[in-house]
Amino acid sequence: MTAIDTDIPAGFERHFRRSPLTEPWEPLYSKRTDKAVIIGLRLARAHTNGRGLIHGGLIAALADNAMGYSCAHVMGGVSSLVTIGLAVDFIGTAQVGQWLAVEPEVIKTGSTICFAQSLIKADDMVVARANATFRVVPKQG
Numbered sequence: 001m002t003a004i005d006t007d008i009p010a011g012f013e014r015h016f017r018r019s020p021l022t023e024p025w026e027p028l029y030s031k032r033t034d035k036a037v038i039i040g041l042r043l044a045r046a047h048t049n050g051r052g053l054i055h056g057g058l059i060a061a062l063a064d065n066a067m068g069y070s071c072a073h074v075m076g077g078v079s080s081l082v083t084i085g086l087a088v089d090f091i092g093t094a095q096v097g098q099w100l101a102v103e104p105e106v107i108k109t110g111s112t113i114c115f116a117q118s119l120i121k122a123d124d125m126v127v128a129r130a131n132a133t134f135r136v137v138p139k140q141g
Contacts, residue, residue, distance in 0.1 A: 009099060012040055017069075021061060028062075030069075037069035040101040043094055043122070054094040054127075059102075059120050063088060063130035066102040067116035071134050074106045081114060081134035088130040094122035102130075112136050 012029035015022075022028055024046060031038045039062050041047075049055040068081045094100055104118040114136060120128040 007042065007099075009040065009101075012038075015039065022065070025058065025062075030066075032073065035070070035074060035106060036104045037066055037073050038101055038103050039066040039069075040099060043096050043098050043100050045096055047100075048096065052096075054096075054100070054122075056088070056090055056128075059090070059094075059100075059128050060086065060088045060130070062100075062102050063104075063118050063120055063128070064132060067104045067106075067118055067130065067132045068134055070104040070106050071109060071114035071116055075109050075114070075136070078139060079136045080139045081136055083132055084113075084135050085133040086130065087132075088128055090128050092122075092125060092127040094127045098122040100127075110136070 008029055011031045015028040015030040029040045043054055047054050047058050064083055064086050071081050100122050102118050102120050104116050107115040107117060114134040117131040119126050
């Protein structure tokens with residue numbers, strides 16, 4: 001562990017997947033349970049908007065990722081998913097220095113579609129909720 005990793009909650013490890021979108025937000029962390037992939041990060045200035053608040057786009061993107069990964073995880077990792085619907089309700093605000101965690105719940109999976117919802121928490125206080133619908137597609141490569 002590096003010095004920056006010392007204040008990461010128990011059970012979280014460096015996130016297993018990176019993308020060009022999330023690279024500027026690193027380090028990202030995740031924790032797998034039987035039913036979900038929880039994504040978390042320590043909020044920093046790079047996660048804020050022009051008013052110094054944590055950007056809603058960050059929250060939406062991480063919620064989308066966590067719910068999609070959770071659907072794939074529950075389905076045994078044999079399928080890929082693409083988002084066909086995403087809704088986010090912002091309930092509160094998060095501050096630099098807080099631990100942000102996206103805690104998904106898979107509602108229903110099927111052969112062509114998956115539904116999930118999540119609560120997004122900053123230091124265990126709900127700041128947003130999200131739900132998404134995913135299309136199940138054949139896994140490539």
